[in-house]
Amino acid sequence: MEMGKNDLFRIGEVSKLFHISIGILRHYDKIGLLQPEYTDPDTGYRYYSTRQFECLNTIRYLRALDMPLDDISLFLKNREIGSIRGLLLKQKEEVARRQQELAVIQRKIDNRLNQMEDALASELERITVERKPERRVAVLKKSLTPTSYLDLEFSIRELEQSEENTVTFLGKVGVGLSERALKEKRFQPYEMVFLILDEEDCFRGNTVVLPEEQCVTLRFQGGHEQAARYYDRLMQYIEECHYEITGFSKEITMIDYGLTNDVSKFVTEIQIPVRNKEIQNGSQAGVIIS
Numbered sequence: 001m002e003m004g005k006n007d008l009f010r011i012g013e014v015s016k017l018f019h020i021s022i023g024i025l026r027h028y029d030k031i032g033l034l035q036p037e038y039t040d041p042d043t044g045y046r047y048y049s050t051r052q053f054e055c056l057n058t059i060r061y062l063r064a065l066d067m068p069l070d071d072i073s074l075f076l077k078n079r080e081i082g083s084i085r086g087l088l089l090k091q092k093e094e095v096a097r098r099q100q101e102l103a104v105i106q107r108k109i110d111n112r113l114n115q116m117e118d119a120l121a122s123e124l125e126r127i128t129v130e131r132k133p134e135r136r137v138a139v140l141k142k143s144l145t146p147t148s149y150l151d152l153e154f155s156i157r158e159l160e161q162s163e164e165n166t167v168t169f170l171g172k173v174g175v176g177l178s179e180r181a182l183k184e185k186r187f188q189p190y191e192m193v194f195l196i197l198d199e200e201d202c203f204r205g206n207t208v209v210l211p212e213e214q215c216v217t218l219r220f221q222g223g224h225e226q227a228a229r230y231y232d233r234l235m236q237y238i239e240e241c242h243y244e245i246t247g248f249s250k251e252i253t254m255i256d257y258g259l260t261n262d263v264s265k266f267v268t269e270i271q272i273p274v275r276n277k278e279i280q281n282g283s284q285a286g287v288i289i290s
Contacts (some may be wrong), residue, residue, distance in 0.1 A: 003154050008047035010035060018056055033073050067091050090247065104200040111198055119254035119267045122219045125230075127237050130217050135210045138195045138203055144286075145189040146175065146224045155193040172196045174252040175224060177231075182272060188233040190224075192248065215250075216243065217273040223253055223266050233285060234272055243274035 015022045029035040029046065034056055036046035050054075055076065056279075062072045071087050146152050156173055175190040196201055216238055220230050238245065250271040260266075 008049055011036070011046040011048070014048045014056070018060060018081075020056075020060065028059070031069065031073075032077070033069060043144075049114055062087075065091055066095070097241060107200055108198055112194040113228055115254065116183050116259070120255070122267050122269075124219050124221055124267070127216060127218050127234065129274075130215055130271075132210075132213050132215050132273075136197045136199075136201075136207050138197060138205050138207050138209060139192050140194070141163070141192050143189045143191060144175070144193065152224075156195070172198075172252075174250050176248045176250055178248050179245050180250060182231075185235060187228045190251075194250070196250075196252070210247075213247065213273040214275060215273050216241075217269060217271045219254070219267055219269045221264065222267060223256060223268055224251065225262075225269060227268065234270060238272065238274055242277050244277045245272060246275050 002267070009017070011022055011025055014020070015025060024036070025046070029036060034052065037049040038047040039045070041049070048230060056094055062075070063069075065088075067087065071090070075083050075087055075175070105113055140158055142155055142156060142158075144155060145153065152173060172195055174194050174196065176192045177187065178191050178195060181187075181191060193205075197207065216234055218234055220226065220231055251268065253266065253268045255267040268278075
């Protein structure tokens with residue numbers, strides 16, 4: 001039976017009935033997913049019939065499940081129970097995969113928030129001795145003398161060049177001096193740049209697992225360009241306390257331009273791994289990059 005215009009609904013009416021934008025309905029028409037019952041050749045107005053409402057409702061339901069349009073189109077061309085069951089199972093697996101990804105992102109956000117809170121609560125210019133947990137780092141040996149955060153950008157890109165996705169969050173990049181350079185009190189140039197990786201980070205490049213280590217630490221206001229005099233203080237403390245350096249330094253900007261333009265808020269931490277000199281060599285194994 002031929003339909004009259006009273007049996008048809010203009011695109012604006014369908015948009016309101018189904019709470020779908022006119023732009024989306026036009027897109028469905030363009031890709032052949034849901035074409036109007038009738039298009040006026042003179043005005044170009046699109047009209048839909050009630051028999052298309054069920055199809056549009058199915059599309060809306062499957063889109064609410066975040067099913068791709070290509071899969072929806074495939075089902076609409078081959079409607080049967082086995083087909084929709086297979087698509088739903090496939091979409092269920094995709095949702096589970098995304099949930100895992102979101103859980104990783106949530107943990108990384110929590111890590112960063114904890115780091116920020118720690119940095120904001122810093123007691124500056126006070127030397128402490130702390131135990132740092134086991135850490136996995138990616139290290140690039142390279143001589144560099146950064147005068148601003150921009151000087152590190154190319155080195156960071158070099159570290160990440162083999163990665164499909166970025167693995168860093170702000171504040172996880174550091175520079176270091178080898179054990180030899182520290183003992184010789186050569187605090188410029190730096191000899192390496194490194195990334196501290198979260199447990200969740202997948203990194204294709206070479207990494208080093210640093211065991212738990214005892215570190216003499218100090219936090220100060222400023223960036224890498226102000227660090228040299230704080231190394232002097234740390235080395236003096238290490239000598240006075242009869243410590244022995246056991247590895248490379250980790251100098252990390254905890255707050256920098258990645259978080260604020262206010263340089264008075266910058267916080268940098270220097271960590272130098274040490275042990276008591278009376279402890280025999282080999283009793284505290286560590287990773288040394290010299």
